[in-house]
Amino acid sequence: MATTADFRNGMCIDLDGQYYFIIEFLHVKPGKGPAFVRTKLKNVTTGRVLDKTFNSGVRVDEVRIERRPYQYLYKDDMGYNFMNTETFEQIPIPGAQIEGVEFLKEGDIVEVQVHAESETVLTAEMPTYVILEITYTEPGLKGDTATNATKPATVETGAEVRVPLFIETGEKIKIDPRTGSYVERAK
Structure with missing residues (x-):
């Protein structure tokens, strides 16, 4: 569990069963009334960005995300097949979860974001260039x-x-x- 005081850019939280990355946040202390935190959240699965306001001190579920390097091998009916460069484990990832998939060629290294507890793949990020x-x-x-x-x-x-x-x-x-x-x- 984390509170709004623990918010940082890139942090992943669980809201109503959906995972969101915090893109930006701002602690606001108005002259009158309680403090609050204004955030921009990006949905991990759909990519949609939403604005959400939290009261100061509210508890949220933090999701532990691990970033792992994977090498692209080939494409088949299951999706795009990748190999972990450290353990040599192979996994298929659907094309919808890979941003910029049309520029992916064999041998490219992508950074895959994996939910630490359930070992499910959330997204795959291409290199910057x-x-x-x-x-x-x-x-x-x-x-x-x-x-x-x-x-x-x-x-x-x-x-x-x-x-x-x-x-x-x-x-x-x-x-x-x-x-x-x-x-x-x-x-």
Whole structure:
């Protein structure tokens, strides 16, 4: 059990049988009336964000979450199959629980968040940036760079990304999988 005084960003709590991560919180002590805590909570399973206010000192159930590195192996009917890099245990994870799954390629390491008591997988987070090779894109035209123009490009995982006109087929680019946007050429 934890109280509102124990709140911190990233903490996972159980509200009405649902798990939520605390995105941000603010302790408020108005001039009149009791103190309270204003929070933004993100649902672990659905990803929806909600605002909730707690009275100061209220007890909440803290959920212990462990972050473990898993390596992506392959995809089949059960979902995406991963191997724990420490114990070599293999588990399937549904694609809905992986943020940026369209940029996942074999051998990538993701951080899986596991409920410590029940050993159930909550979410899988891709790295901040992934480097992928462009398999197809239209050739850019010279002199077409007066504006910040982009064109569609297909990467090796089959996902489509908007890239600047100077990017060619066969180049490696850095992508942010959370937004699906081009960051820069890979060095």
